[in-house]
Amino acid sequence: MPRRANFSAQTLALLGALAGEPSSWRHGYDLARETGLKSGTLYPILVRLADRGIVEASWEAEQPAGRPRRHLYRLTSDGLAAATAALAAAAGLQPAAVPGPKREQRPAPAPRRSPSRRRLAGEGT
């Protein structure tokens, strides 16, 4: 029996933000502003979601002038399905009733230095 994923309200807010623009790579401050989460809450959630393979992370391919490269995040294909299901469940709807955002062709991310894509068995996808 697959496990049902229960996400905290903060995690759902983050999943909602990421699912709103599933093909875009988002940076931490952008997500923090949209969700109202502080960095001390946002990043532990991102770490857990990346561990579960729901979120993928990548460094900016090109360094902006005078600034360091940013770490970027977006939902994986499985993560998008999980997020859609979780958001629908939180809203009291069936996943099938929620039109999932259409996934666009993704730009190739910069190579990751330390991929952390440990999938947990039975993720509610």
Place this chain on the structure above:
Amino acid sequence: MECRGGAAMERLDGLLTWSLGAVARLLPPERREWAEAVQQEAAHLPGGWPRLDWLAGGLWLVVREAHVVRKFVYWAGIGGVAAIAGWALWRSWTNVPRIDVEVGTDRVRLLVAATALIALPWIGRRRGWFGPVGNSVAARLGRVAGCAAIWSPALYLVRLDKQTGQTGYSPGGINWLQEIGGLVLLAAVVTVPLIIKAMRPAAETSTLWSLSGMAAVIVLVILPVQMLAIVYIAGILLATSRRSVVTSASLIGGAIAGLVAALITNQLASHVEELGLAVFGLMVLVILLAAVPAGTISAWLVSGHQDQAELREARIRQGLLAGTVAGACCGLVAVTFEMFMVFAMVLGPAAGLVGGALGGAFADQHQLPRRDGSRAAGFFVSSS
């Protein structure tokens, strides 16, 4: 980006940025990029409070992910145990009558216990039997509290030594034959089952260790008392190591039952003159009865076995272990109240073993409601 708020804010900003870079080294290598991500993102934020707040969040991320608080508490506990041990040794050497053969016996006892406290974790690190400590709070607390409790009777001995000749207490002269023979016997109790198993692989492992356990109880009675310290320290380290088969429920249930039993036996000990020798039988009975609920609860909570026979075996095993923990905990605490309760350190685990087995047998057929839940994902994401 220019920092709003003046030079002080800028300095604080610089300090936090530097601190985040420094503490990121506490994280395992595969996690460090997350601290770096927070740090680099901060450079894109407006200066002043928003950036300071962001960097402080990064520090919190490292504290969480590197388990800094847990490590600090654990090492503070280890430091506390080392301090108690050092204090007992120092007092033994400075505050008691000098050059007294009997006092020398207690000094040997303290030194043996201190050596075990240092040597066993070192051996454990190399071979994995005694360490590293398990991940649960119960294992960490159990290890630190157990090792600290070992030093309570040591301090009691030191206090008695200070009053040598006034209390009627006599530790006796040192007998090196008994000391060395004791260690050999103890080593034999541990190694003989392993040798038999290596020579006869068909031999039942649980039977061998049960016989070894019974032999250990008999051997402990004739061993010099400092061997008890070695056995207890080894037992505490074994039960709380990462490889240990003792579950958190068994550790917690056993410890609580043991503490309750110790309080009751302490009350009984105050009536020793009225009750006479019957008090010892009553104490054993109290330990046995206290171990039953500990064994029942820990067995009750065992799950994760599909096969009913396996589940039953696992439950009885946890019942036995919880009972033994209860008996050992009772013995360790009771001896703190009254030195003559040292017998409880030997008989306690044996009585607890029996009580725990009874408790495990009560719960071995219990059906748990199905729970696939896990909190492994932590605070923010959980599954149930």
